[in-house]
Amino acid sequence: MKLSRNILVIDDETRWLRTIDMLLNRHIPEARTYTCENSRQALQLINDLDIALVLLDLNMPALDGRQLLRDIREHAPYVRVIVLTGLNETEIAVECMKQGAYDFITKTSSTDQLLIGVRRAMEMIGLERRYHQIKEGFFNRMNLSAFDRILTTDIKMHDCFTFAAALHDSREPILIEGEIGTGKHMFAEALQQQVCPEFPLLTLSVADISPQMLEQKLFGVTNQAGLLDMAGSGFLLLAHLSLASEETQRVLTQLCQRKRYFPQGSLRETALKCRLLFSATGTT
Structure with a gap:
């Protein structure tokens, strides 16, 4: 469906x-x-x-x-x-x-x-x-070759691969959570290859970034496209969410909820086309 x-x-x-x-x-x-x-x-x-x-x-x-x-x-x-x-x-x-x-x-x-x-x-x-979608994905065999680089015998991880692949049509944000060194970025790369290999995976660390700088990088400035535009219909990975300030998290929350944004200097809202990935260590 x-x-x-x-x-x-x-x-x-x-x-x-x-x-x-x-x-x-x-x-x-x-x-x-x-x-x-x-x-x-x-x-x-x-x-x-x-x-x-x-x-x-x-x-x-x-x-x-x-x-x-x-x-x-x-x-x-x-x-x-x-x-x-x-x-x-x-x-x-x-x-x-x-x-x-x-x-x-x-x-x-x-x-x-x-x-x-x-x-x-x-x-x-x-x-x-x-x-x-998720129900059909779990009960039908899916090609998960994009996740072959992640070596694991944990059945829960294989369930995560199937769950993520079943969301290929979803425009909702996805949170990848785990301890340092557990392969969060590798998982994001595999998901991007599984869903939209024709687009690059763009990455931005949101740790210790001011809300003003975040908006410039995401939304763009005059005559310069932001990461949301550069990502096209692919994924944008916003890393280290657990280290972001409350104000930065507020900006990101509003973006996820509205799925629209104002490029700086523009009076017209732009619809969010790319898919948002977040990575965090522990509970955010």
């Missing part, structure tokens, strides 16, 4: 679709948003576009939203549905949740409430799909 981030907004109001499309593209750039005015085409689009989340209007002329919800739950059970309602449809929306909708949001809600609901749904989808 792929870790899809595609969103489909289904509504027969063209202006509303255009507004939601612009809103999601601006504030959730890591997801790709599609729109649909004809509800009869929705199921086909969900299948063709590998949709993970549907924002569904209840009142549509071609196919009623409640019937479409039932069809989605039957034919695409892994797709989450957020019902979009009018002011007088709350009872209907609650009934839709009993039928399998993930949440409902009124069209008069603030944009912040809408974005919070969408992000919460996408986080849940990510957790569910990663669970199935």
